[in-house]
Amino acid sequence: MSDIKKMYTTILGDSFPMDMTVSFGDQTLVYRKRTWAIPTEDGGVDERGLRYGENPDQEAALYELVNGNLALANCKFIEPGNSLVSGFTVEDMLQVGKHPGKINLTDVDNGLNIIKYLVDKPAAVILKHNNPCGAAVGTSLADAYNRANRADRIAAFGGAVILSRPVDKATAELMSKNYLEVVCAPDFEDGSLEILSKAKNLRVIRMDGINRLADFEKFRFVDFKSLIDGGIIVQQSAVNSIRSAADLTPATATRKGKEYACERQPTQQELDDMIFGWAVEHGVTSNSVIYVKDGCTTGIGTGEQDRVGVAEIAVHKAYVKYADITCFDKFGIPYADLALEVEQGKRDASDKEAIDAKVKEDRAGLPGSTMISDAFFPFRDGADVGIREGITAILQAGGSMRDYASIEACNEADPQVAMMFTGQRSFKH
Template sequence: MSDIKKMYTTILGDSFPLEMTISFGDQTLVYRKKTWKIRKEDGTEEERGLRYGENPDQEAALYELVNGNLVLGECKFIEPGNSLVSGITVDDMLQVGKHPGKINLTDVDNGLNILKYLMDKPAAVILKHNNPCGASLGESLAEAYNRANRADRIAAFGGAVVLSRPVDRETAEMMSQNYLEVVCAPDFEEGSLEILAQRKNLRVIKIERIDRLAEFEKYRFVDFKSLIDGGIIVQQSAVNSIRSREDLKPAVATWKGKEYRCEREPTQREIDDMIFGWAVEHGVTSNSVIYVKDGCTVGIGTGEQDRVGVAEIAVYKAYKKYADITCFDKFGIPYADLELEVEQGKRDRADKEEIDAKVKEDRAGLPGSVMISDAFFPFRDAADVGIREGVSAILQAGGSMRDYASIEACNEADPKVAMMFTGQRSFKH
């Protein structure tokens, strides 16, 4: 067992070259491999790149764009000098913890991918396996982190936290209570690093450019997908065009000569949650449906093959996470531990019944939430899932032949549900 465990703490090393060039016709991009000279526990220093790839037996390397200003068609791609994760230096690793691997850095990168649309207020995103498990805005950074963590305390275990503001002592205290893999922020206020140092394996990364992250909203980069035969598919990166109420479109459709229009207009709070939720959706693996409320995720469904299924999974997760945080608040233990203790006869069954009753009464906090779908509803069944749980508004791409049916579902609801279209799909694979 000890040998199996050791593979997760071993730096694999890699055979990748120090420099890589990619030519697009007469234009050339130059990439340089990132390595860091990091002091080991025995006091010696070692120059290494990524720890390993997605698994401990996969070599991996991180490259930073250092040359080339690519222009293809009417699209001008991101230029050198705008590095975020690929520009991390050894000085930016304020606490190394365990040497970073591919997943640590891609989680941070996707956190930045979401945060770049949320820079107006303190915001926190907690990620696992390149998907957000909790995302929230707050009046303070501590509030934003606390809400994101409470949205899914279970999945946040071992997660990467990416923050839009410098870490203060209050936020550091909260994060030190959890097992986290990475904390990334634009800066760390006095005393916060000493608090985080209580977690010796935690990686603490400073990316100063986060304070200018909003500039990256419109930047495009070349997005590569490698195929098993060595071929590649190249695409422009996605850009979120839904940034204000004016970008939203009314839910209107025509079917067999009849016009269908959503009868209820969304409130300002619902509009705000639509804008927030669509920003979070930009970093969620498709097919996806999420529920958000008051600038915080309630349930996140990711990577499913059918839309009604992912709508149901997001509801299921909302109930499971709500039961867990309710139990933790009441008894100081996870809901799963409560279930086990009841089953083993170590705890009164009434304790579990109390939690279950509270979750059922509150309906996992879903009533009044906004349902966000990264693409259109091909049938009304997915909309019906959210409406049954009490959502007050829905945001979807629109463009289905059966948009009229989803509009009817909103108009038939009691109370009526608002719906808006984005006119933009937000797939991420």
């Protein structure tokens, strides 16, 4: 067992070269491997790259684009000099903790991929395994973080937090109550680092580039997917074109000469939640369905093979997480611990029954949520899942042969549900 524990704290090292060149016909991109000279406890310096890849037995390296200006047809890709995750230095690592591994950096990167659409407000995204656990905007940074954390306190354990504003003491105090792997923000105000430094293995990264993150909305990069046979699929990175209510279209369809239209129009808050939710959806592994309310996620379903299944998974997760935070607020312990104590006879069953009744009464906080789907509903059963839980609006891509059925589901709901189309799919694999 001691050897298994040791492998997670050992820097594997890598055999990858310092420079890497990728040629696209007569155009060339040049990359430089990123390493960090981190002081050691004995007063020396340990210069290494990534700790390891996705698993401790996989060598890995991080490369920064340092030269080349790639243009293909009418698409000009991102140029050197715009580094974020691939460019932070030892000086930016305000608390090192441990050399970062691949998952730490891909979590930060996907957090930036989401928060780049939210930088006009105090915003927080907490990620695990490259998917958001919770995301929120708020009246302050502390409010945004607290809402994102409460959306899924369970999964946030060991997560990476990405923030749109400099960390103040109030936000640092909230984060210090969690076990976190990474905190990344544009800066850290006086006194905040002293609070965060109580967690010795926490990686604290200052990333000034967050201040200009909105510029990255229009940047494209080359997205590589390697195959088991050594081949590579290359694609342009995705761009979110849904940035305001004006980018949405009413949900309409035609079938056998009959016109269908969603009868209820969304409120301003529902439109705001649609734009917020689509930004979060841009960073969720497909197939995905999420629920959001008042600028905060209430349920996130990721990576499922069928759309109705992922809609149901998001609901199930919402109930589990709501039970946990309700229990934590009332008794100061996780719901799982409460259930175990009841099972062991250490606590009266009425305590658990009270939490269960509260969750059932509140329907996990889902009523009033907006349902976001990263692609169209092929059948109305996906929309029906959310409608049964009390959602009031749906945002989906549209384009299914059965759009009329989803529109009918919204019109038949009591009360009626609003629906809008994006005309854009948001798959991420």
